[in-house]
Amino acid sequence: MDAVLGAVADPTRRAILDRLLRSDARVTDIASAFPISLNSTSKHIRVLERAELVTRTVHGREHVLSLRAEGLGEAMAWMQQYHAFWEQRLAALEEFVMHSTDAAPAEGEPTAESEPTAAGEPTAATNGAER
Amino acid sequence: MDAVLGAVADPTRRAILDRLLRSDARVTDIASAFPISLNSTSKHIRVLERAELVTRTVHGREHVLSLRAEGLGEAMAWMQQYHAFWEQRLAALEEFVMHSTDAAPAEGEPTAESEPTAAGEPTAATNGAER
DNA sequence: CATATATTCACCCGCATGGGTGAATATCAC
DNA sequence: GTGATATTCACCCATGCGGGTGAATATATG
Numbered sequence: 001m002d003a004v005l006g007a008v009a010d011p012t013r014r015a016i017l018d019r020l021l022r023s024d025a026r027v028t029d030i031a032s033a034f035p036i037s038l039n040s041t042s043k044h045i046r047v048l049e050r051a052e053l054v055t056r057t058v059h060g061r062e063h064v065l066s067l068r069a070e071g072l073g074e075a076m077a078w079m080q081q082y083h084a085f086w087e088q089r090l091a092a093l094e095e096f097v098m099h100s101t102d103a104a105p106a107e108g109e110p111t112a113e114s115e116p117t118a119a120g121e122p123t124a125a126t127n128g129a130e131r
Numbered sequence: 132m133d134a135v136l137g138a139v140a141d142p143t144r145r146a147i148l149d150r151l152l153r154s155d156a157r158v159t160d161i162a163s164a165f166p167i168s169l170n171s172t173s174k175h176i177r178v179l180e181r182a183e184l185v186t187r188t189v190h191g192r193e194h195v196l197s198l199r200a201e202g203l204g205e206a207m208a209w210m211q212q213y214h215a216f217w218e219q220r221l222a223a224l225e226e227f228v229m230h231s232t233d234a235a236p237a238e239g240e241p242t243a244e245s246e247p248t249a250a251g252e253p254t255a256a257t258n259g260a261e262r
Numbered sequence: 263c264a265t266a267t268a269t270t271c272a273c274c275c276g277c278a279t280g281g282g283t284g285a286a287t288a289t290c291a292c
Numbered sequence: 293g294t295g296a297t298a299t300t301c302a303c304c305c306a307t308g309c310g311g312g313t314g315a316a317t318a319t320a321t322g
Contacts (some may be wrong), residue, residue, distance in 0.1 A: 002142055009140040010280080011133055011312060014209070021216055027299065040281055047279095061289040061298050069217035072210050078145070079207050085152055086200035141310080158269060171311055173270060178309095192268050192319040 004075045007051035012036065013044050017053060017067065024066040135206045138182035143167065144175050148198065155197040203256060 007013055016030055031041035048054040052071040057064045083092060138144055147161055162172035176196060179185040183202040188195045 002140070005136065005140040005145075009133070009136040012280085017213070021212065028297090036280085037282065037299095038299080039283080043280080046300095058188035063299065065160075067213070067216065069213035069220070072213050072217075076207065076210050076214060079203050079210070081152065082148070082198070082203050085198065086203075089200070119142060143310085159267090161301080167310085168312065169269080170271095170313080177270095194269065 001074050001076065003051040004053065004071055007047050007053055008072075008075070012040075013048055016041075016044060016048065020054065020067040024064050026062050030065070035116055037129075052127060067115070132209065133203045135184065137177050138184055138201075138209040139206070141175070141178075143171075144179055147172075147179065151185065151191060151196060151198040155182050157193050157195055161196070204239055 008017070012034060015034065019025060019030060019033055027042055027045060028038065030045070034041065036044075039058040045054060045056075049056060052070055054065050055068050057066065139148075143165060146165065150161060150164055157167065158173055158176060161176070162169040165172065167175075176185060176187075180187060184199055185196050186199050188197065217259060
């Protein structure tokens with residue numbers, strides 16, 4: 001997974017993947033679509049290959065690249081945990097708001113960003129902080 | 132999204148997030164759970180904060196950290212595209228196999244990993260390569 | 263007050279990484 | 293064969309990053 005997330009962390013490489021989502025392409029095709037040299041492109045592609053996000057099919061002197069999206073599966077599964085966490089937390093917050101008609105006795109601005117403690121406490125309550 | 136994926140690309144930071152998934156914790160709590168120094172931990176946490184994956188609630192001299200999973204939303208949405216691509220491609224492959232009873236006249240071993248070209252061609256057919 | 267605790271700030275170091283250039287290698291076309 | 297095209301290999305350079313150490317800062321505690 002390190003390889004996958006590391007590969008995907010670079011914007012150029014994400015753009016390459018997006019390009020390959022449209023259609024397969026040769027190394028040169030991809031290089032010409034970006035402001036970087038053909039050489040850099042080649043290196044990016046190797047990173048993507050090592051992360052198993054791209055496959056290369058050599059056809060004579062041309063190397064045709066195609067997407068290998070199943071490589072993202074593991075990373076997506078990992079993220080999914082957090083999505084689940086978030087959903088559960090949202091539900092808890094909603095239930096909290098529902099049950100308290102007169103919440104926040106003397107807090108600051110009701111902006112969502114200002115005091116995350118309001119949303120944070122339910123978290124601690126849900127799974128119990130340990131300090 | 133760069134910040135998010137960049138943050139998540141590091142295994143230590145992923146571990147910190149996993150730790151916070153269990154419960155909120157102070158900086159020291161997290162540091163003691165890893166073989167790295169308190170100082171490095173602090174830096175990792177700041178990276179996670181900038182990526183909006185973690186919130187800090189200062190409580191006296193203690194900084195309590197809690198998960199902020201919605202920060203992963205954008206990244207997950209991006210990956211979802213590829214998941215969709217992969218599903219569609221699987222469907223195409225399945226249909227391809229169904230309709231050709233005597234496929235692959237003289238190909239190598241029928242291992243899934245060995246010759247991705249067999250599965251690759253349907254991709255090109257689906258959205259048309261451009262070379 | 264003084265002292266211990268929690269966290270950060272300011273540097274330092276080694277290494278990987280993204281970028282570039284120029285030369286090699288392999289294949290196509292003539 | 294010669295030349296053109298496609299890709300990589302071998303370096304070089306600057307920057308960022310993960311890790312560390314030691315000092316500074318804020319807060320709790322005696």
